[in-house]
Amino acid sequence: MKRGRSRQRSGKSGGTSPRQPEVVEGIISRLDDTDISIVQDSINDADLACQLIEAMPVYHSRIVTLIQALKQKFPDKKVAKAAKRVAFKLKQAGISHEDIELNGGKDPPVLKARGKEEVQAMMGPVLNLSGARAVLLIRNSSLKGTYVGMGMASPEEGISDFLFRPVSRKMLRGLEEDIDSAVGPLVEVEAPFLSRVLEDAFKAGGKGASDPNGYKMVRPWLLEEAPPFEDPLYMELPEQVEQDDLITDSQAQELFAAHPLNAWVPDHESIASFYEQRKTILESPLVLSDFRKKEREREIRDNIATEIFTDSKRKMISRLLAEMAYFFNKKGEDRLKELAVLAAGTIRKKLGSGQSDAIIDLLVSRGIAAYEEIYPSSGDKTEKGREEGNLIIQP
16 A cells, blocks of 8 residues: 555656646647736646646747746746757747746746737739739737748639748748749738738638638737728729720730739630630631631630620739739839729729720730640641632632
């Protein structure tokens, strides 16, 4: 009996009861929604404090302030050593960790009034007709250091590859350079604008996009600090498009020769039906006059333009062009900004009319050209067959 009690005491002295890991996991799971001072008051054992310190995920947004609070409550060597081990992990991860190594003689900042926080927003150009663009959100806090949120956002496909994590200044510069070279250039934008872009993409996530867990972490704070723009973006631009102003073919060509609009191309599948109808004309035993053939082909193009570019799709393209006007404005490219505003206005004015315009015509032509590169037309072979003896009936 004595040996049994001795074993029980020995197991207890190790500082790790069977329930403590569960307690630690529970504290960490609720930490985002719990005041640090409440967590500090609830920990009454230095061993549990050590376990909590060492179990904290390195990239957790509140790791530094929690460790400061626990060091302040338990100023003994084992807690200090646990904090030092975590500080080393943070250093390896490139995260600012100096505050952890301070002596706990003063109250940790988290127990004082909330420190000043600032948000910096950056965005890349719209890369394609789904509206995808790179987003970079930088959160600077006098208490928590620098955090960055980054990923891709599309009003059609949702948010993808979004990460939110603490970074050092050196790491932040490297991230900005990498994103700028891959999907940039990046421009600094108003935080409420980027907030709107992210919210629209977040709502689109219900249509099948991947779950944007990284954005969910920062979303409550962002909506509080930078509520999204409510008015249409083009109303924020100083230039107003005259009622009768429509973009011309040459102006559309000039605008869409600029990066990244030079890569805005409809997907190949959406053009396939045009080729099926075109093939019917070319392989018909009835040879139409050049005029009638072009007229018929134009009719097919108009029908396909209507099928591909529905009013809802055109509204989105108009908005994307307005956002590109905003982007060009930030870059100081006034000519492209004016053309993008004009293009956005042209599409809006044609909505519901069933008519095409210079922008839609250009996009359809691009889609056809891209399709021809993959599936070359059999028109030459068909024409040759006609010359060798097909019955020719002129209209």
